[in-house]
Amino acid sequence: MKISLKTSSSLAKYLPAGSVGNKAELEVEEGATPQGVMRQLGLPEGATYLVVLNGENVPKADQVARQLADNDALAIMPPLKGG
């Protein structure tokens, strides 16, 4: 199934080749989770990420289990911090 994926400028380098800016259309397996997508992209493991699925915040504990559906809009961002 296909999902649309958005990242921050800093994580855009992990998007598949041919992606434009910090957005990509991504083919994922049925039953994929946000954490599975992080693995698929090769994001550093053990780090904390902000995950927003279809406009809803997904807390860290749910990032392992929440199943994605076809055409979902997933955003994976670095953790919020001060600047």
Place this chain on the structure above:
Amino acid sequence: MSWQRKVLRINLTDGTHSTEPLNMEWANDYLGERGLASKYLVESIDPKVDPLSPENVLIFATGPLTGTMASTSGRYAVVTKGPLTGAIACSNSGGKFGAELKYAGYDLLILEGRSPKPVYLHIVNDKVEILPADEIWGTTVWHTEEWLKKQHGNPLMKVASIGEAGENGVFFACVVNDLHRAAGRSGVGAVMGSKNLKAIGVHGTLGVTVDDPKRFMEAVKATNKLLAESDGRKGLTELGTNDMIDAMETFGGLPTRNYNEVQFDGTERINPAAMTTPNEHGHVNLITNKACFGCTIACGRIAHIDEQHFTIVNRPEYRHASGGLEYETAYAFGPMLAVDDIDALTFAGYMMNEHGMDPISFGVTLSAAMELYELGALTKEQTDGMELNFGNAEALTVMAEKTGKGEGFGKELGLGAKRLCEKYGHPELFMGVKGQEFPGYDPRALQGMGLGYVTSNRGACHLKHDTFPEDMEDQTGNGKAKPCKDSQDRVAMIDSTGLCLFTVAAWGVPEFQQLVDAACEGEWSEERLVESGERTFNLERQFNLAAGFTKADDNLPKRLLETPAPTGTAKGKVAEIAKMIPEYYQERGWTTEGVPTNETLSRLGL
């Protein structure tokens, strides 16, 4: 050692100076920088004093680790009673000035009174001169720094100065050092201007010593390694603080159009990717990153503006590299004004550094003015013929310069958002706390941030607590009081060391403990360090209560309490301050009115 054990006191009224031993009893209780300077301030002034009167005192303070080999050791703080807020102000900066002041032999520089004429200070170790500033009064920060170095034939001199904004009493004027680092918030530059003090040029050659050099260098090596390996540190180095803008927009916590919205559709035109992507002329905004003294993070940005951009097409003097966009500047000039022209934002940033102003307060004030204009409470005749609608990039750049120079409607903007909104009949449009404008995080999406804003002792601030992990996990007011209180105490301690808060990308209290305990004489446990932070926080609170603040001031504007977030992950939510405040006071050991109990004061030795 690590402290220089010496204070330089300047009386500007009679043009005298003297040195005195650092009060080591206070240093042992408050460490240095923010905490120690706050103690000196509290002991020096009446909390009800007019901040812009000669009776206010302005303190430049280093910490025990300032100028040492520890990473990020260039920090210093400017502590005074802030004119923007009427509260205690602690405004902290990097660059190289702080370390240079320490190398000249001083922990603290205390400025009292008011000079009858404009002056500047020239300090070379124990040689201290108070010299006429007639030739630089009325000129910019950038000109002042260049002039001082030439005047004294000393390119190694480090300079902290005010621009015209500080001279003119702009309520959010900064003290700028090293051209584009600033003690930015609460109007500390206006206090310096009120004292007729234009600049401080300092050159030091004395170095610093630490208590246990071998153990200290082991701690430096270990803590540097942690920073080097940290993903958070790498993000700051590669993209700077503006990397946060994509996440905040996605989260729906990016304040837009004076907090009427929480997401900005122009984010991709002002984010770090936009800073590194060639525009239609092939121009790339970002040149490189930049580090402060001794810093292994290097979050600063150095940028330049497209020569064909309207701001500089006829102004070759601005065709050079200078300070680039950081998150707070991008937020305050971008979404808050609905402007997505990256070169316009960069130019307005130049104006802030050149004339000495806080970009957060300026941007939020202009945002309020734009809302007033669109409501009809301000007319084109009052804004120098300028259409002050949201989205007008030219209004941003022109008003930034006018405010810096004190011209036309810029004088009104120099009042800050609270006074401006009150003057034009809409006090409810002021977005801030205790008179200080909000940074770029909407408290409806980040509830802990809202609690941090209302309880920050210098008015709305994002840098005096850290509840980001809790805010990401839960977007209600539940469970925010303790992490807010604990992080405030921790941050107050870090702000008192002489190191940068951004080290928390990799460090916790144990890392600060290793460094402080090796550098400073005496035993510095983690508990003692955190307690010193708690002591500082309560001391600041006591000052504010004595200055006239009450529980009623620990609150957000109605817009955030009553109007739900229109979009984003917190859609439909309002800020839950009324729920969080009683829990917070209890965590603090304060009464239900927000006053530290005798037991709390006694426990902290206050």
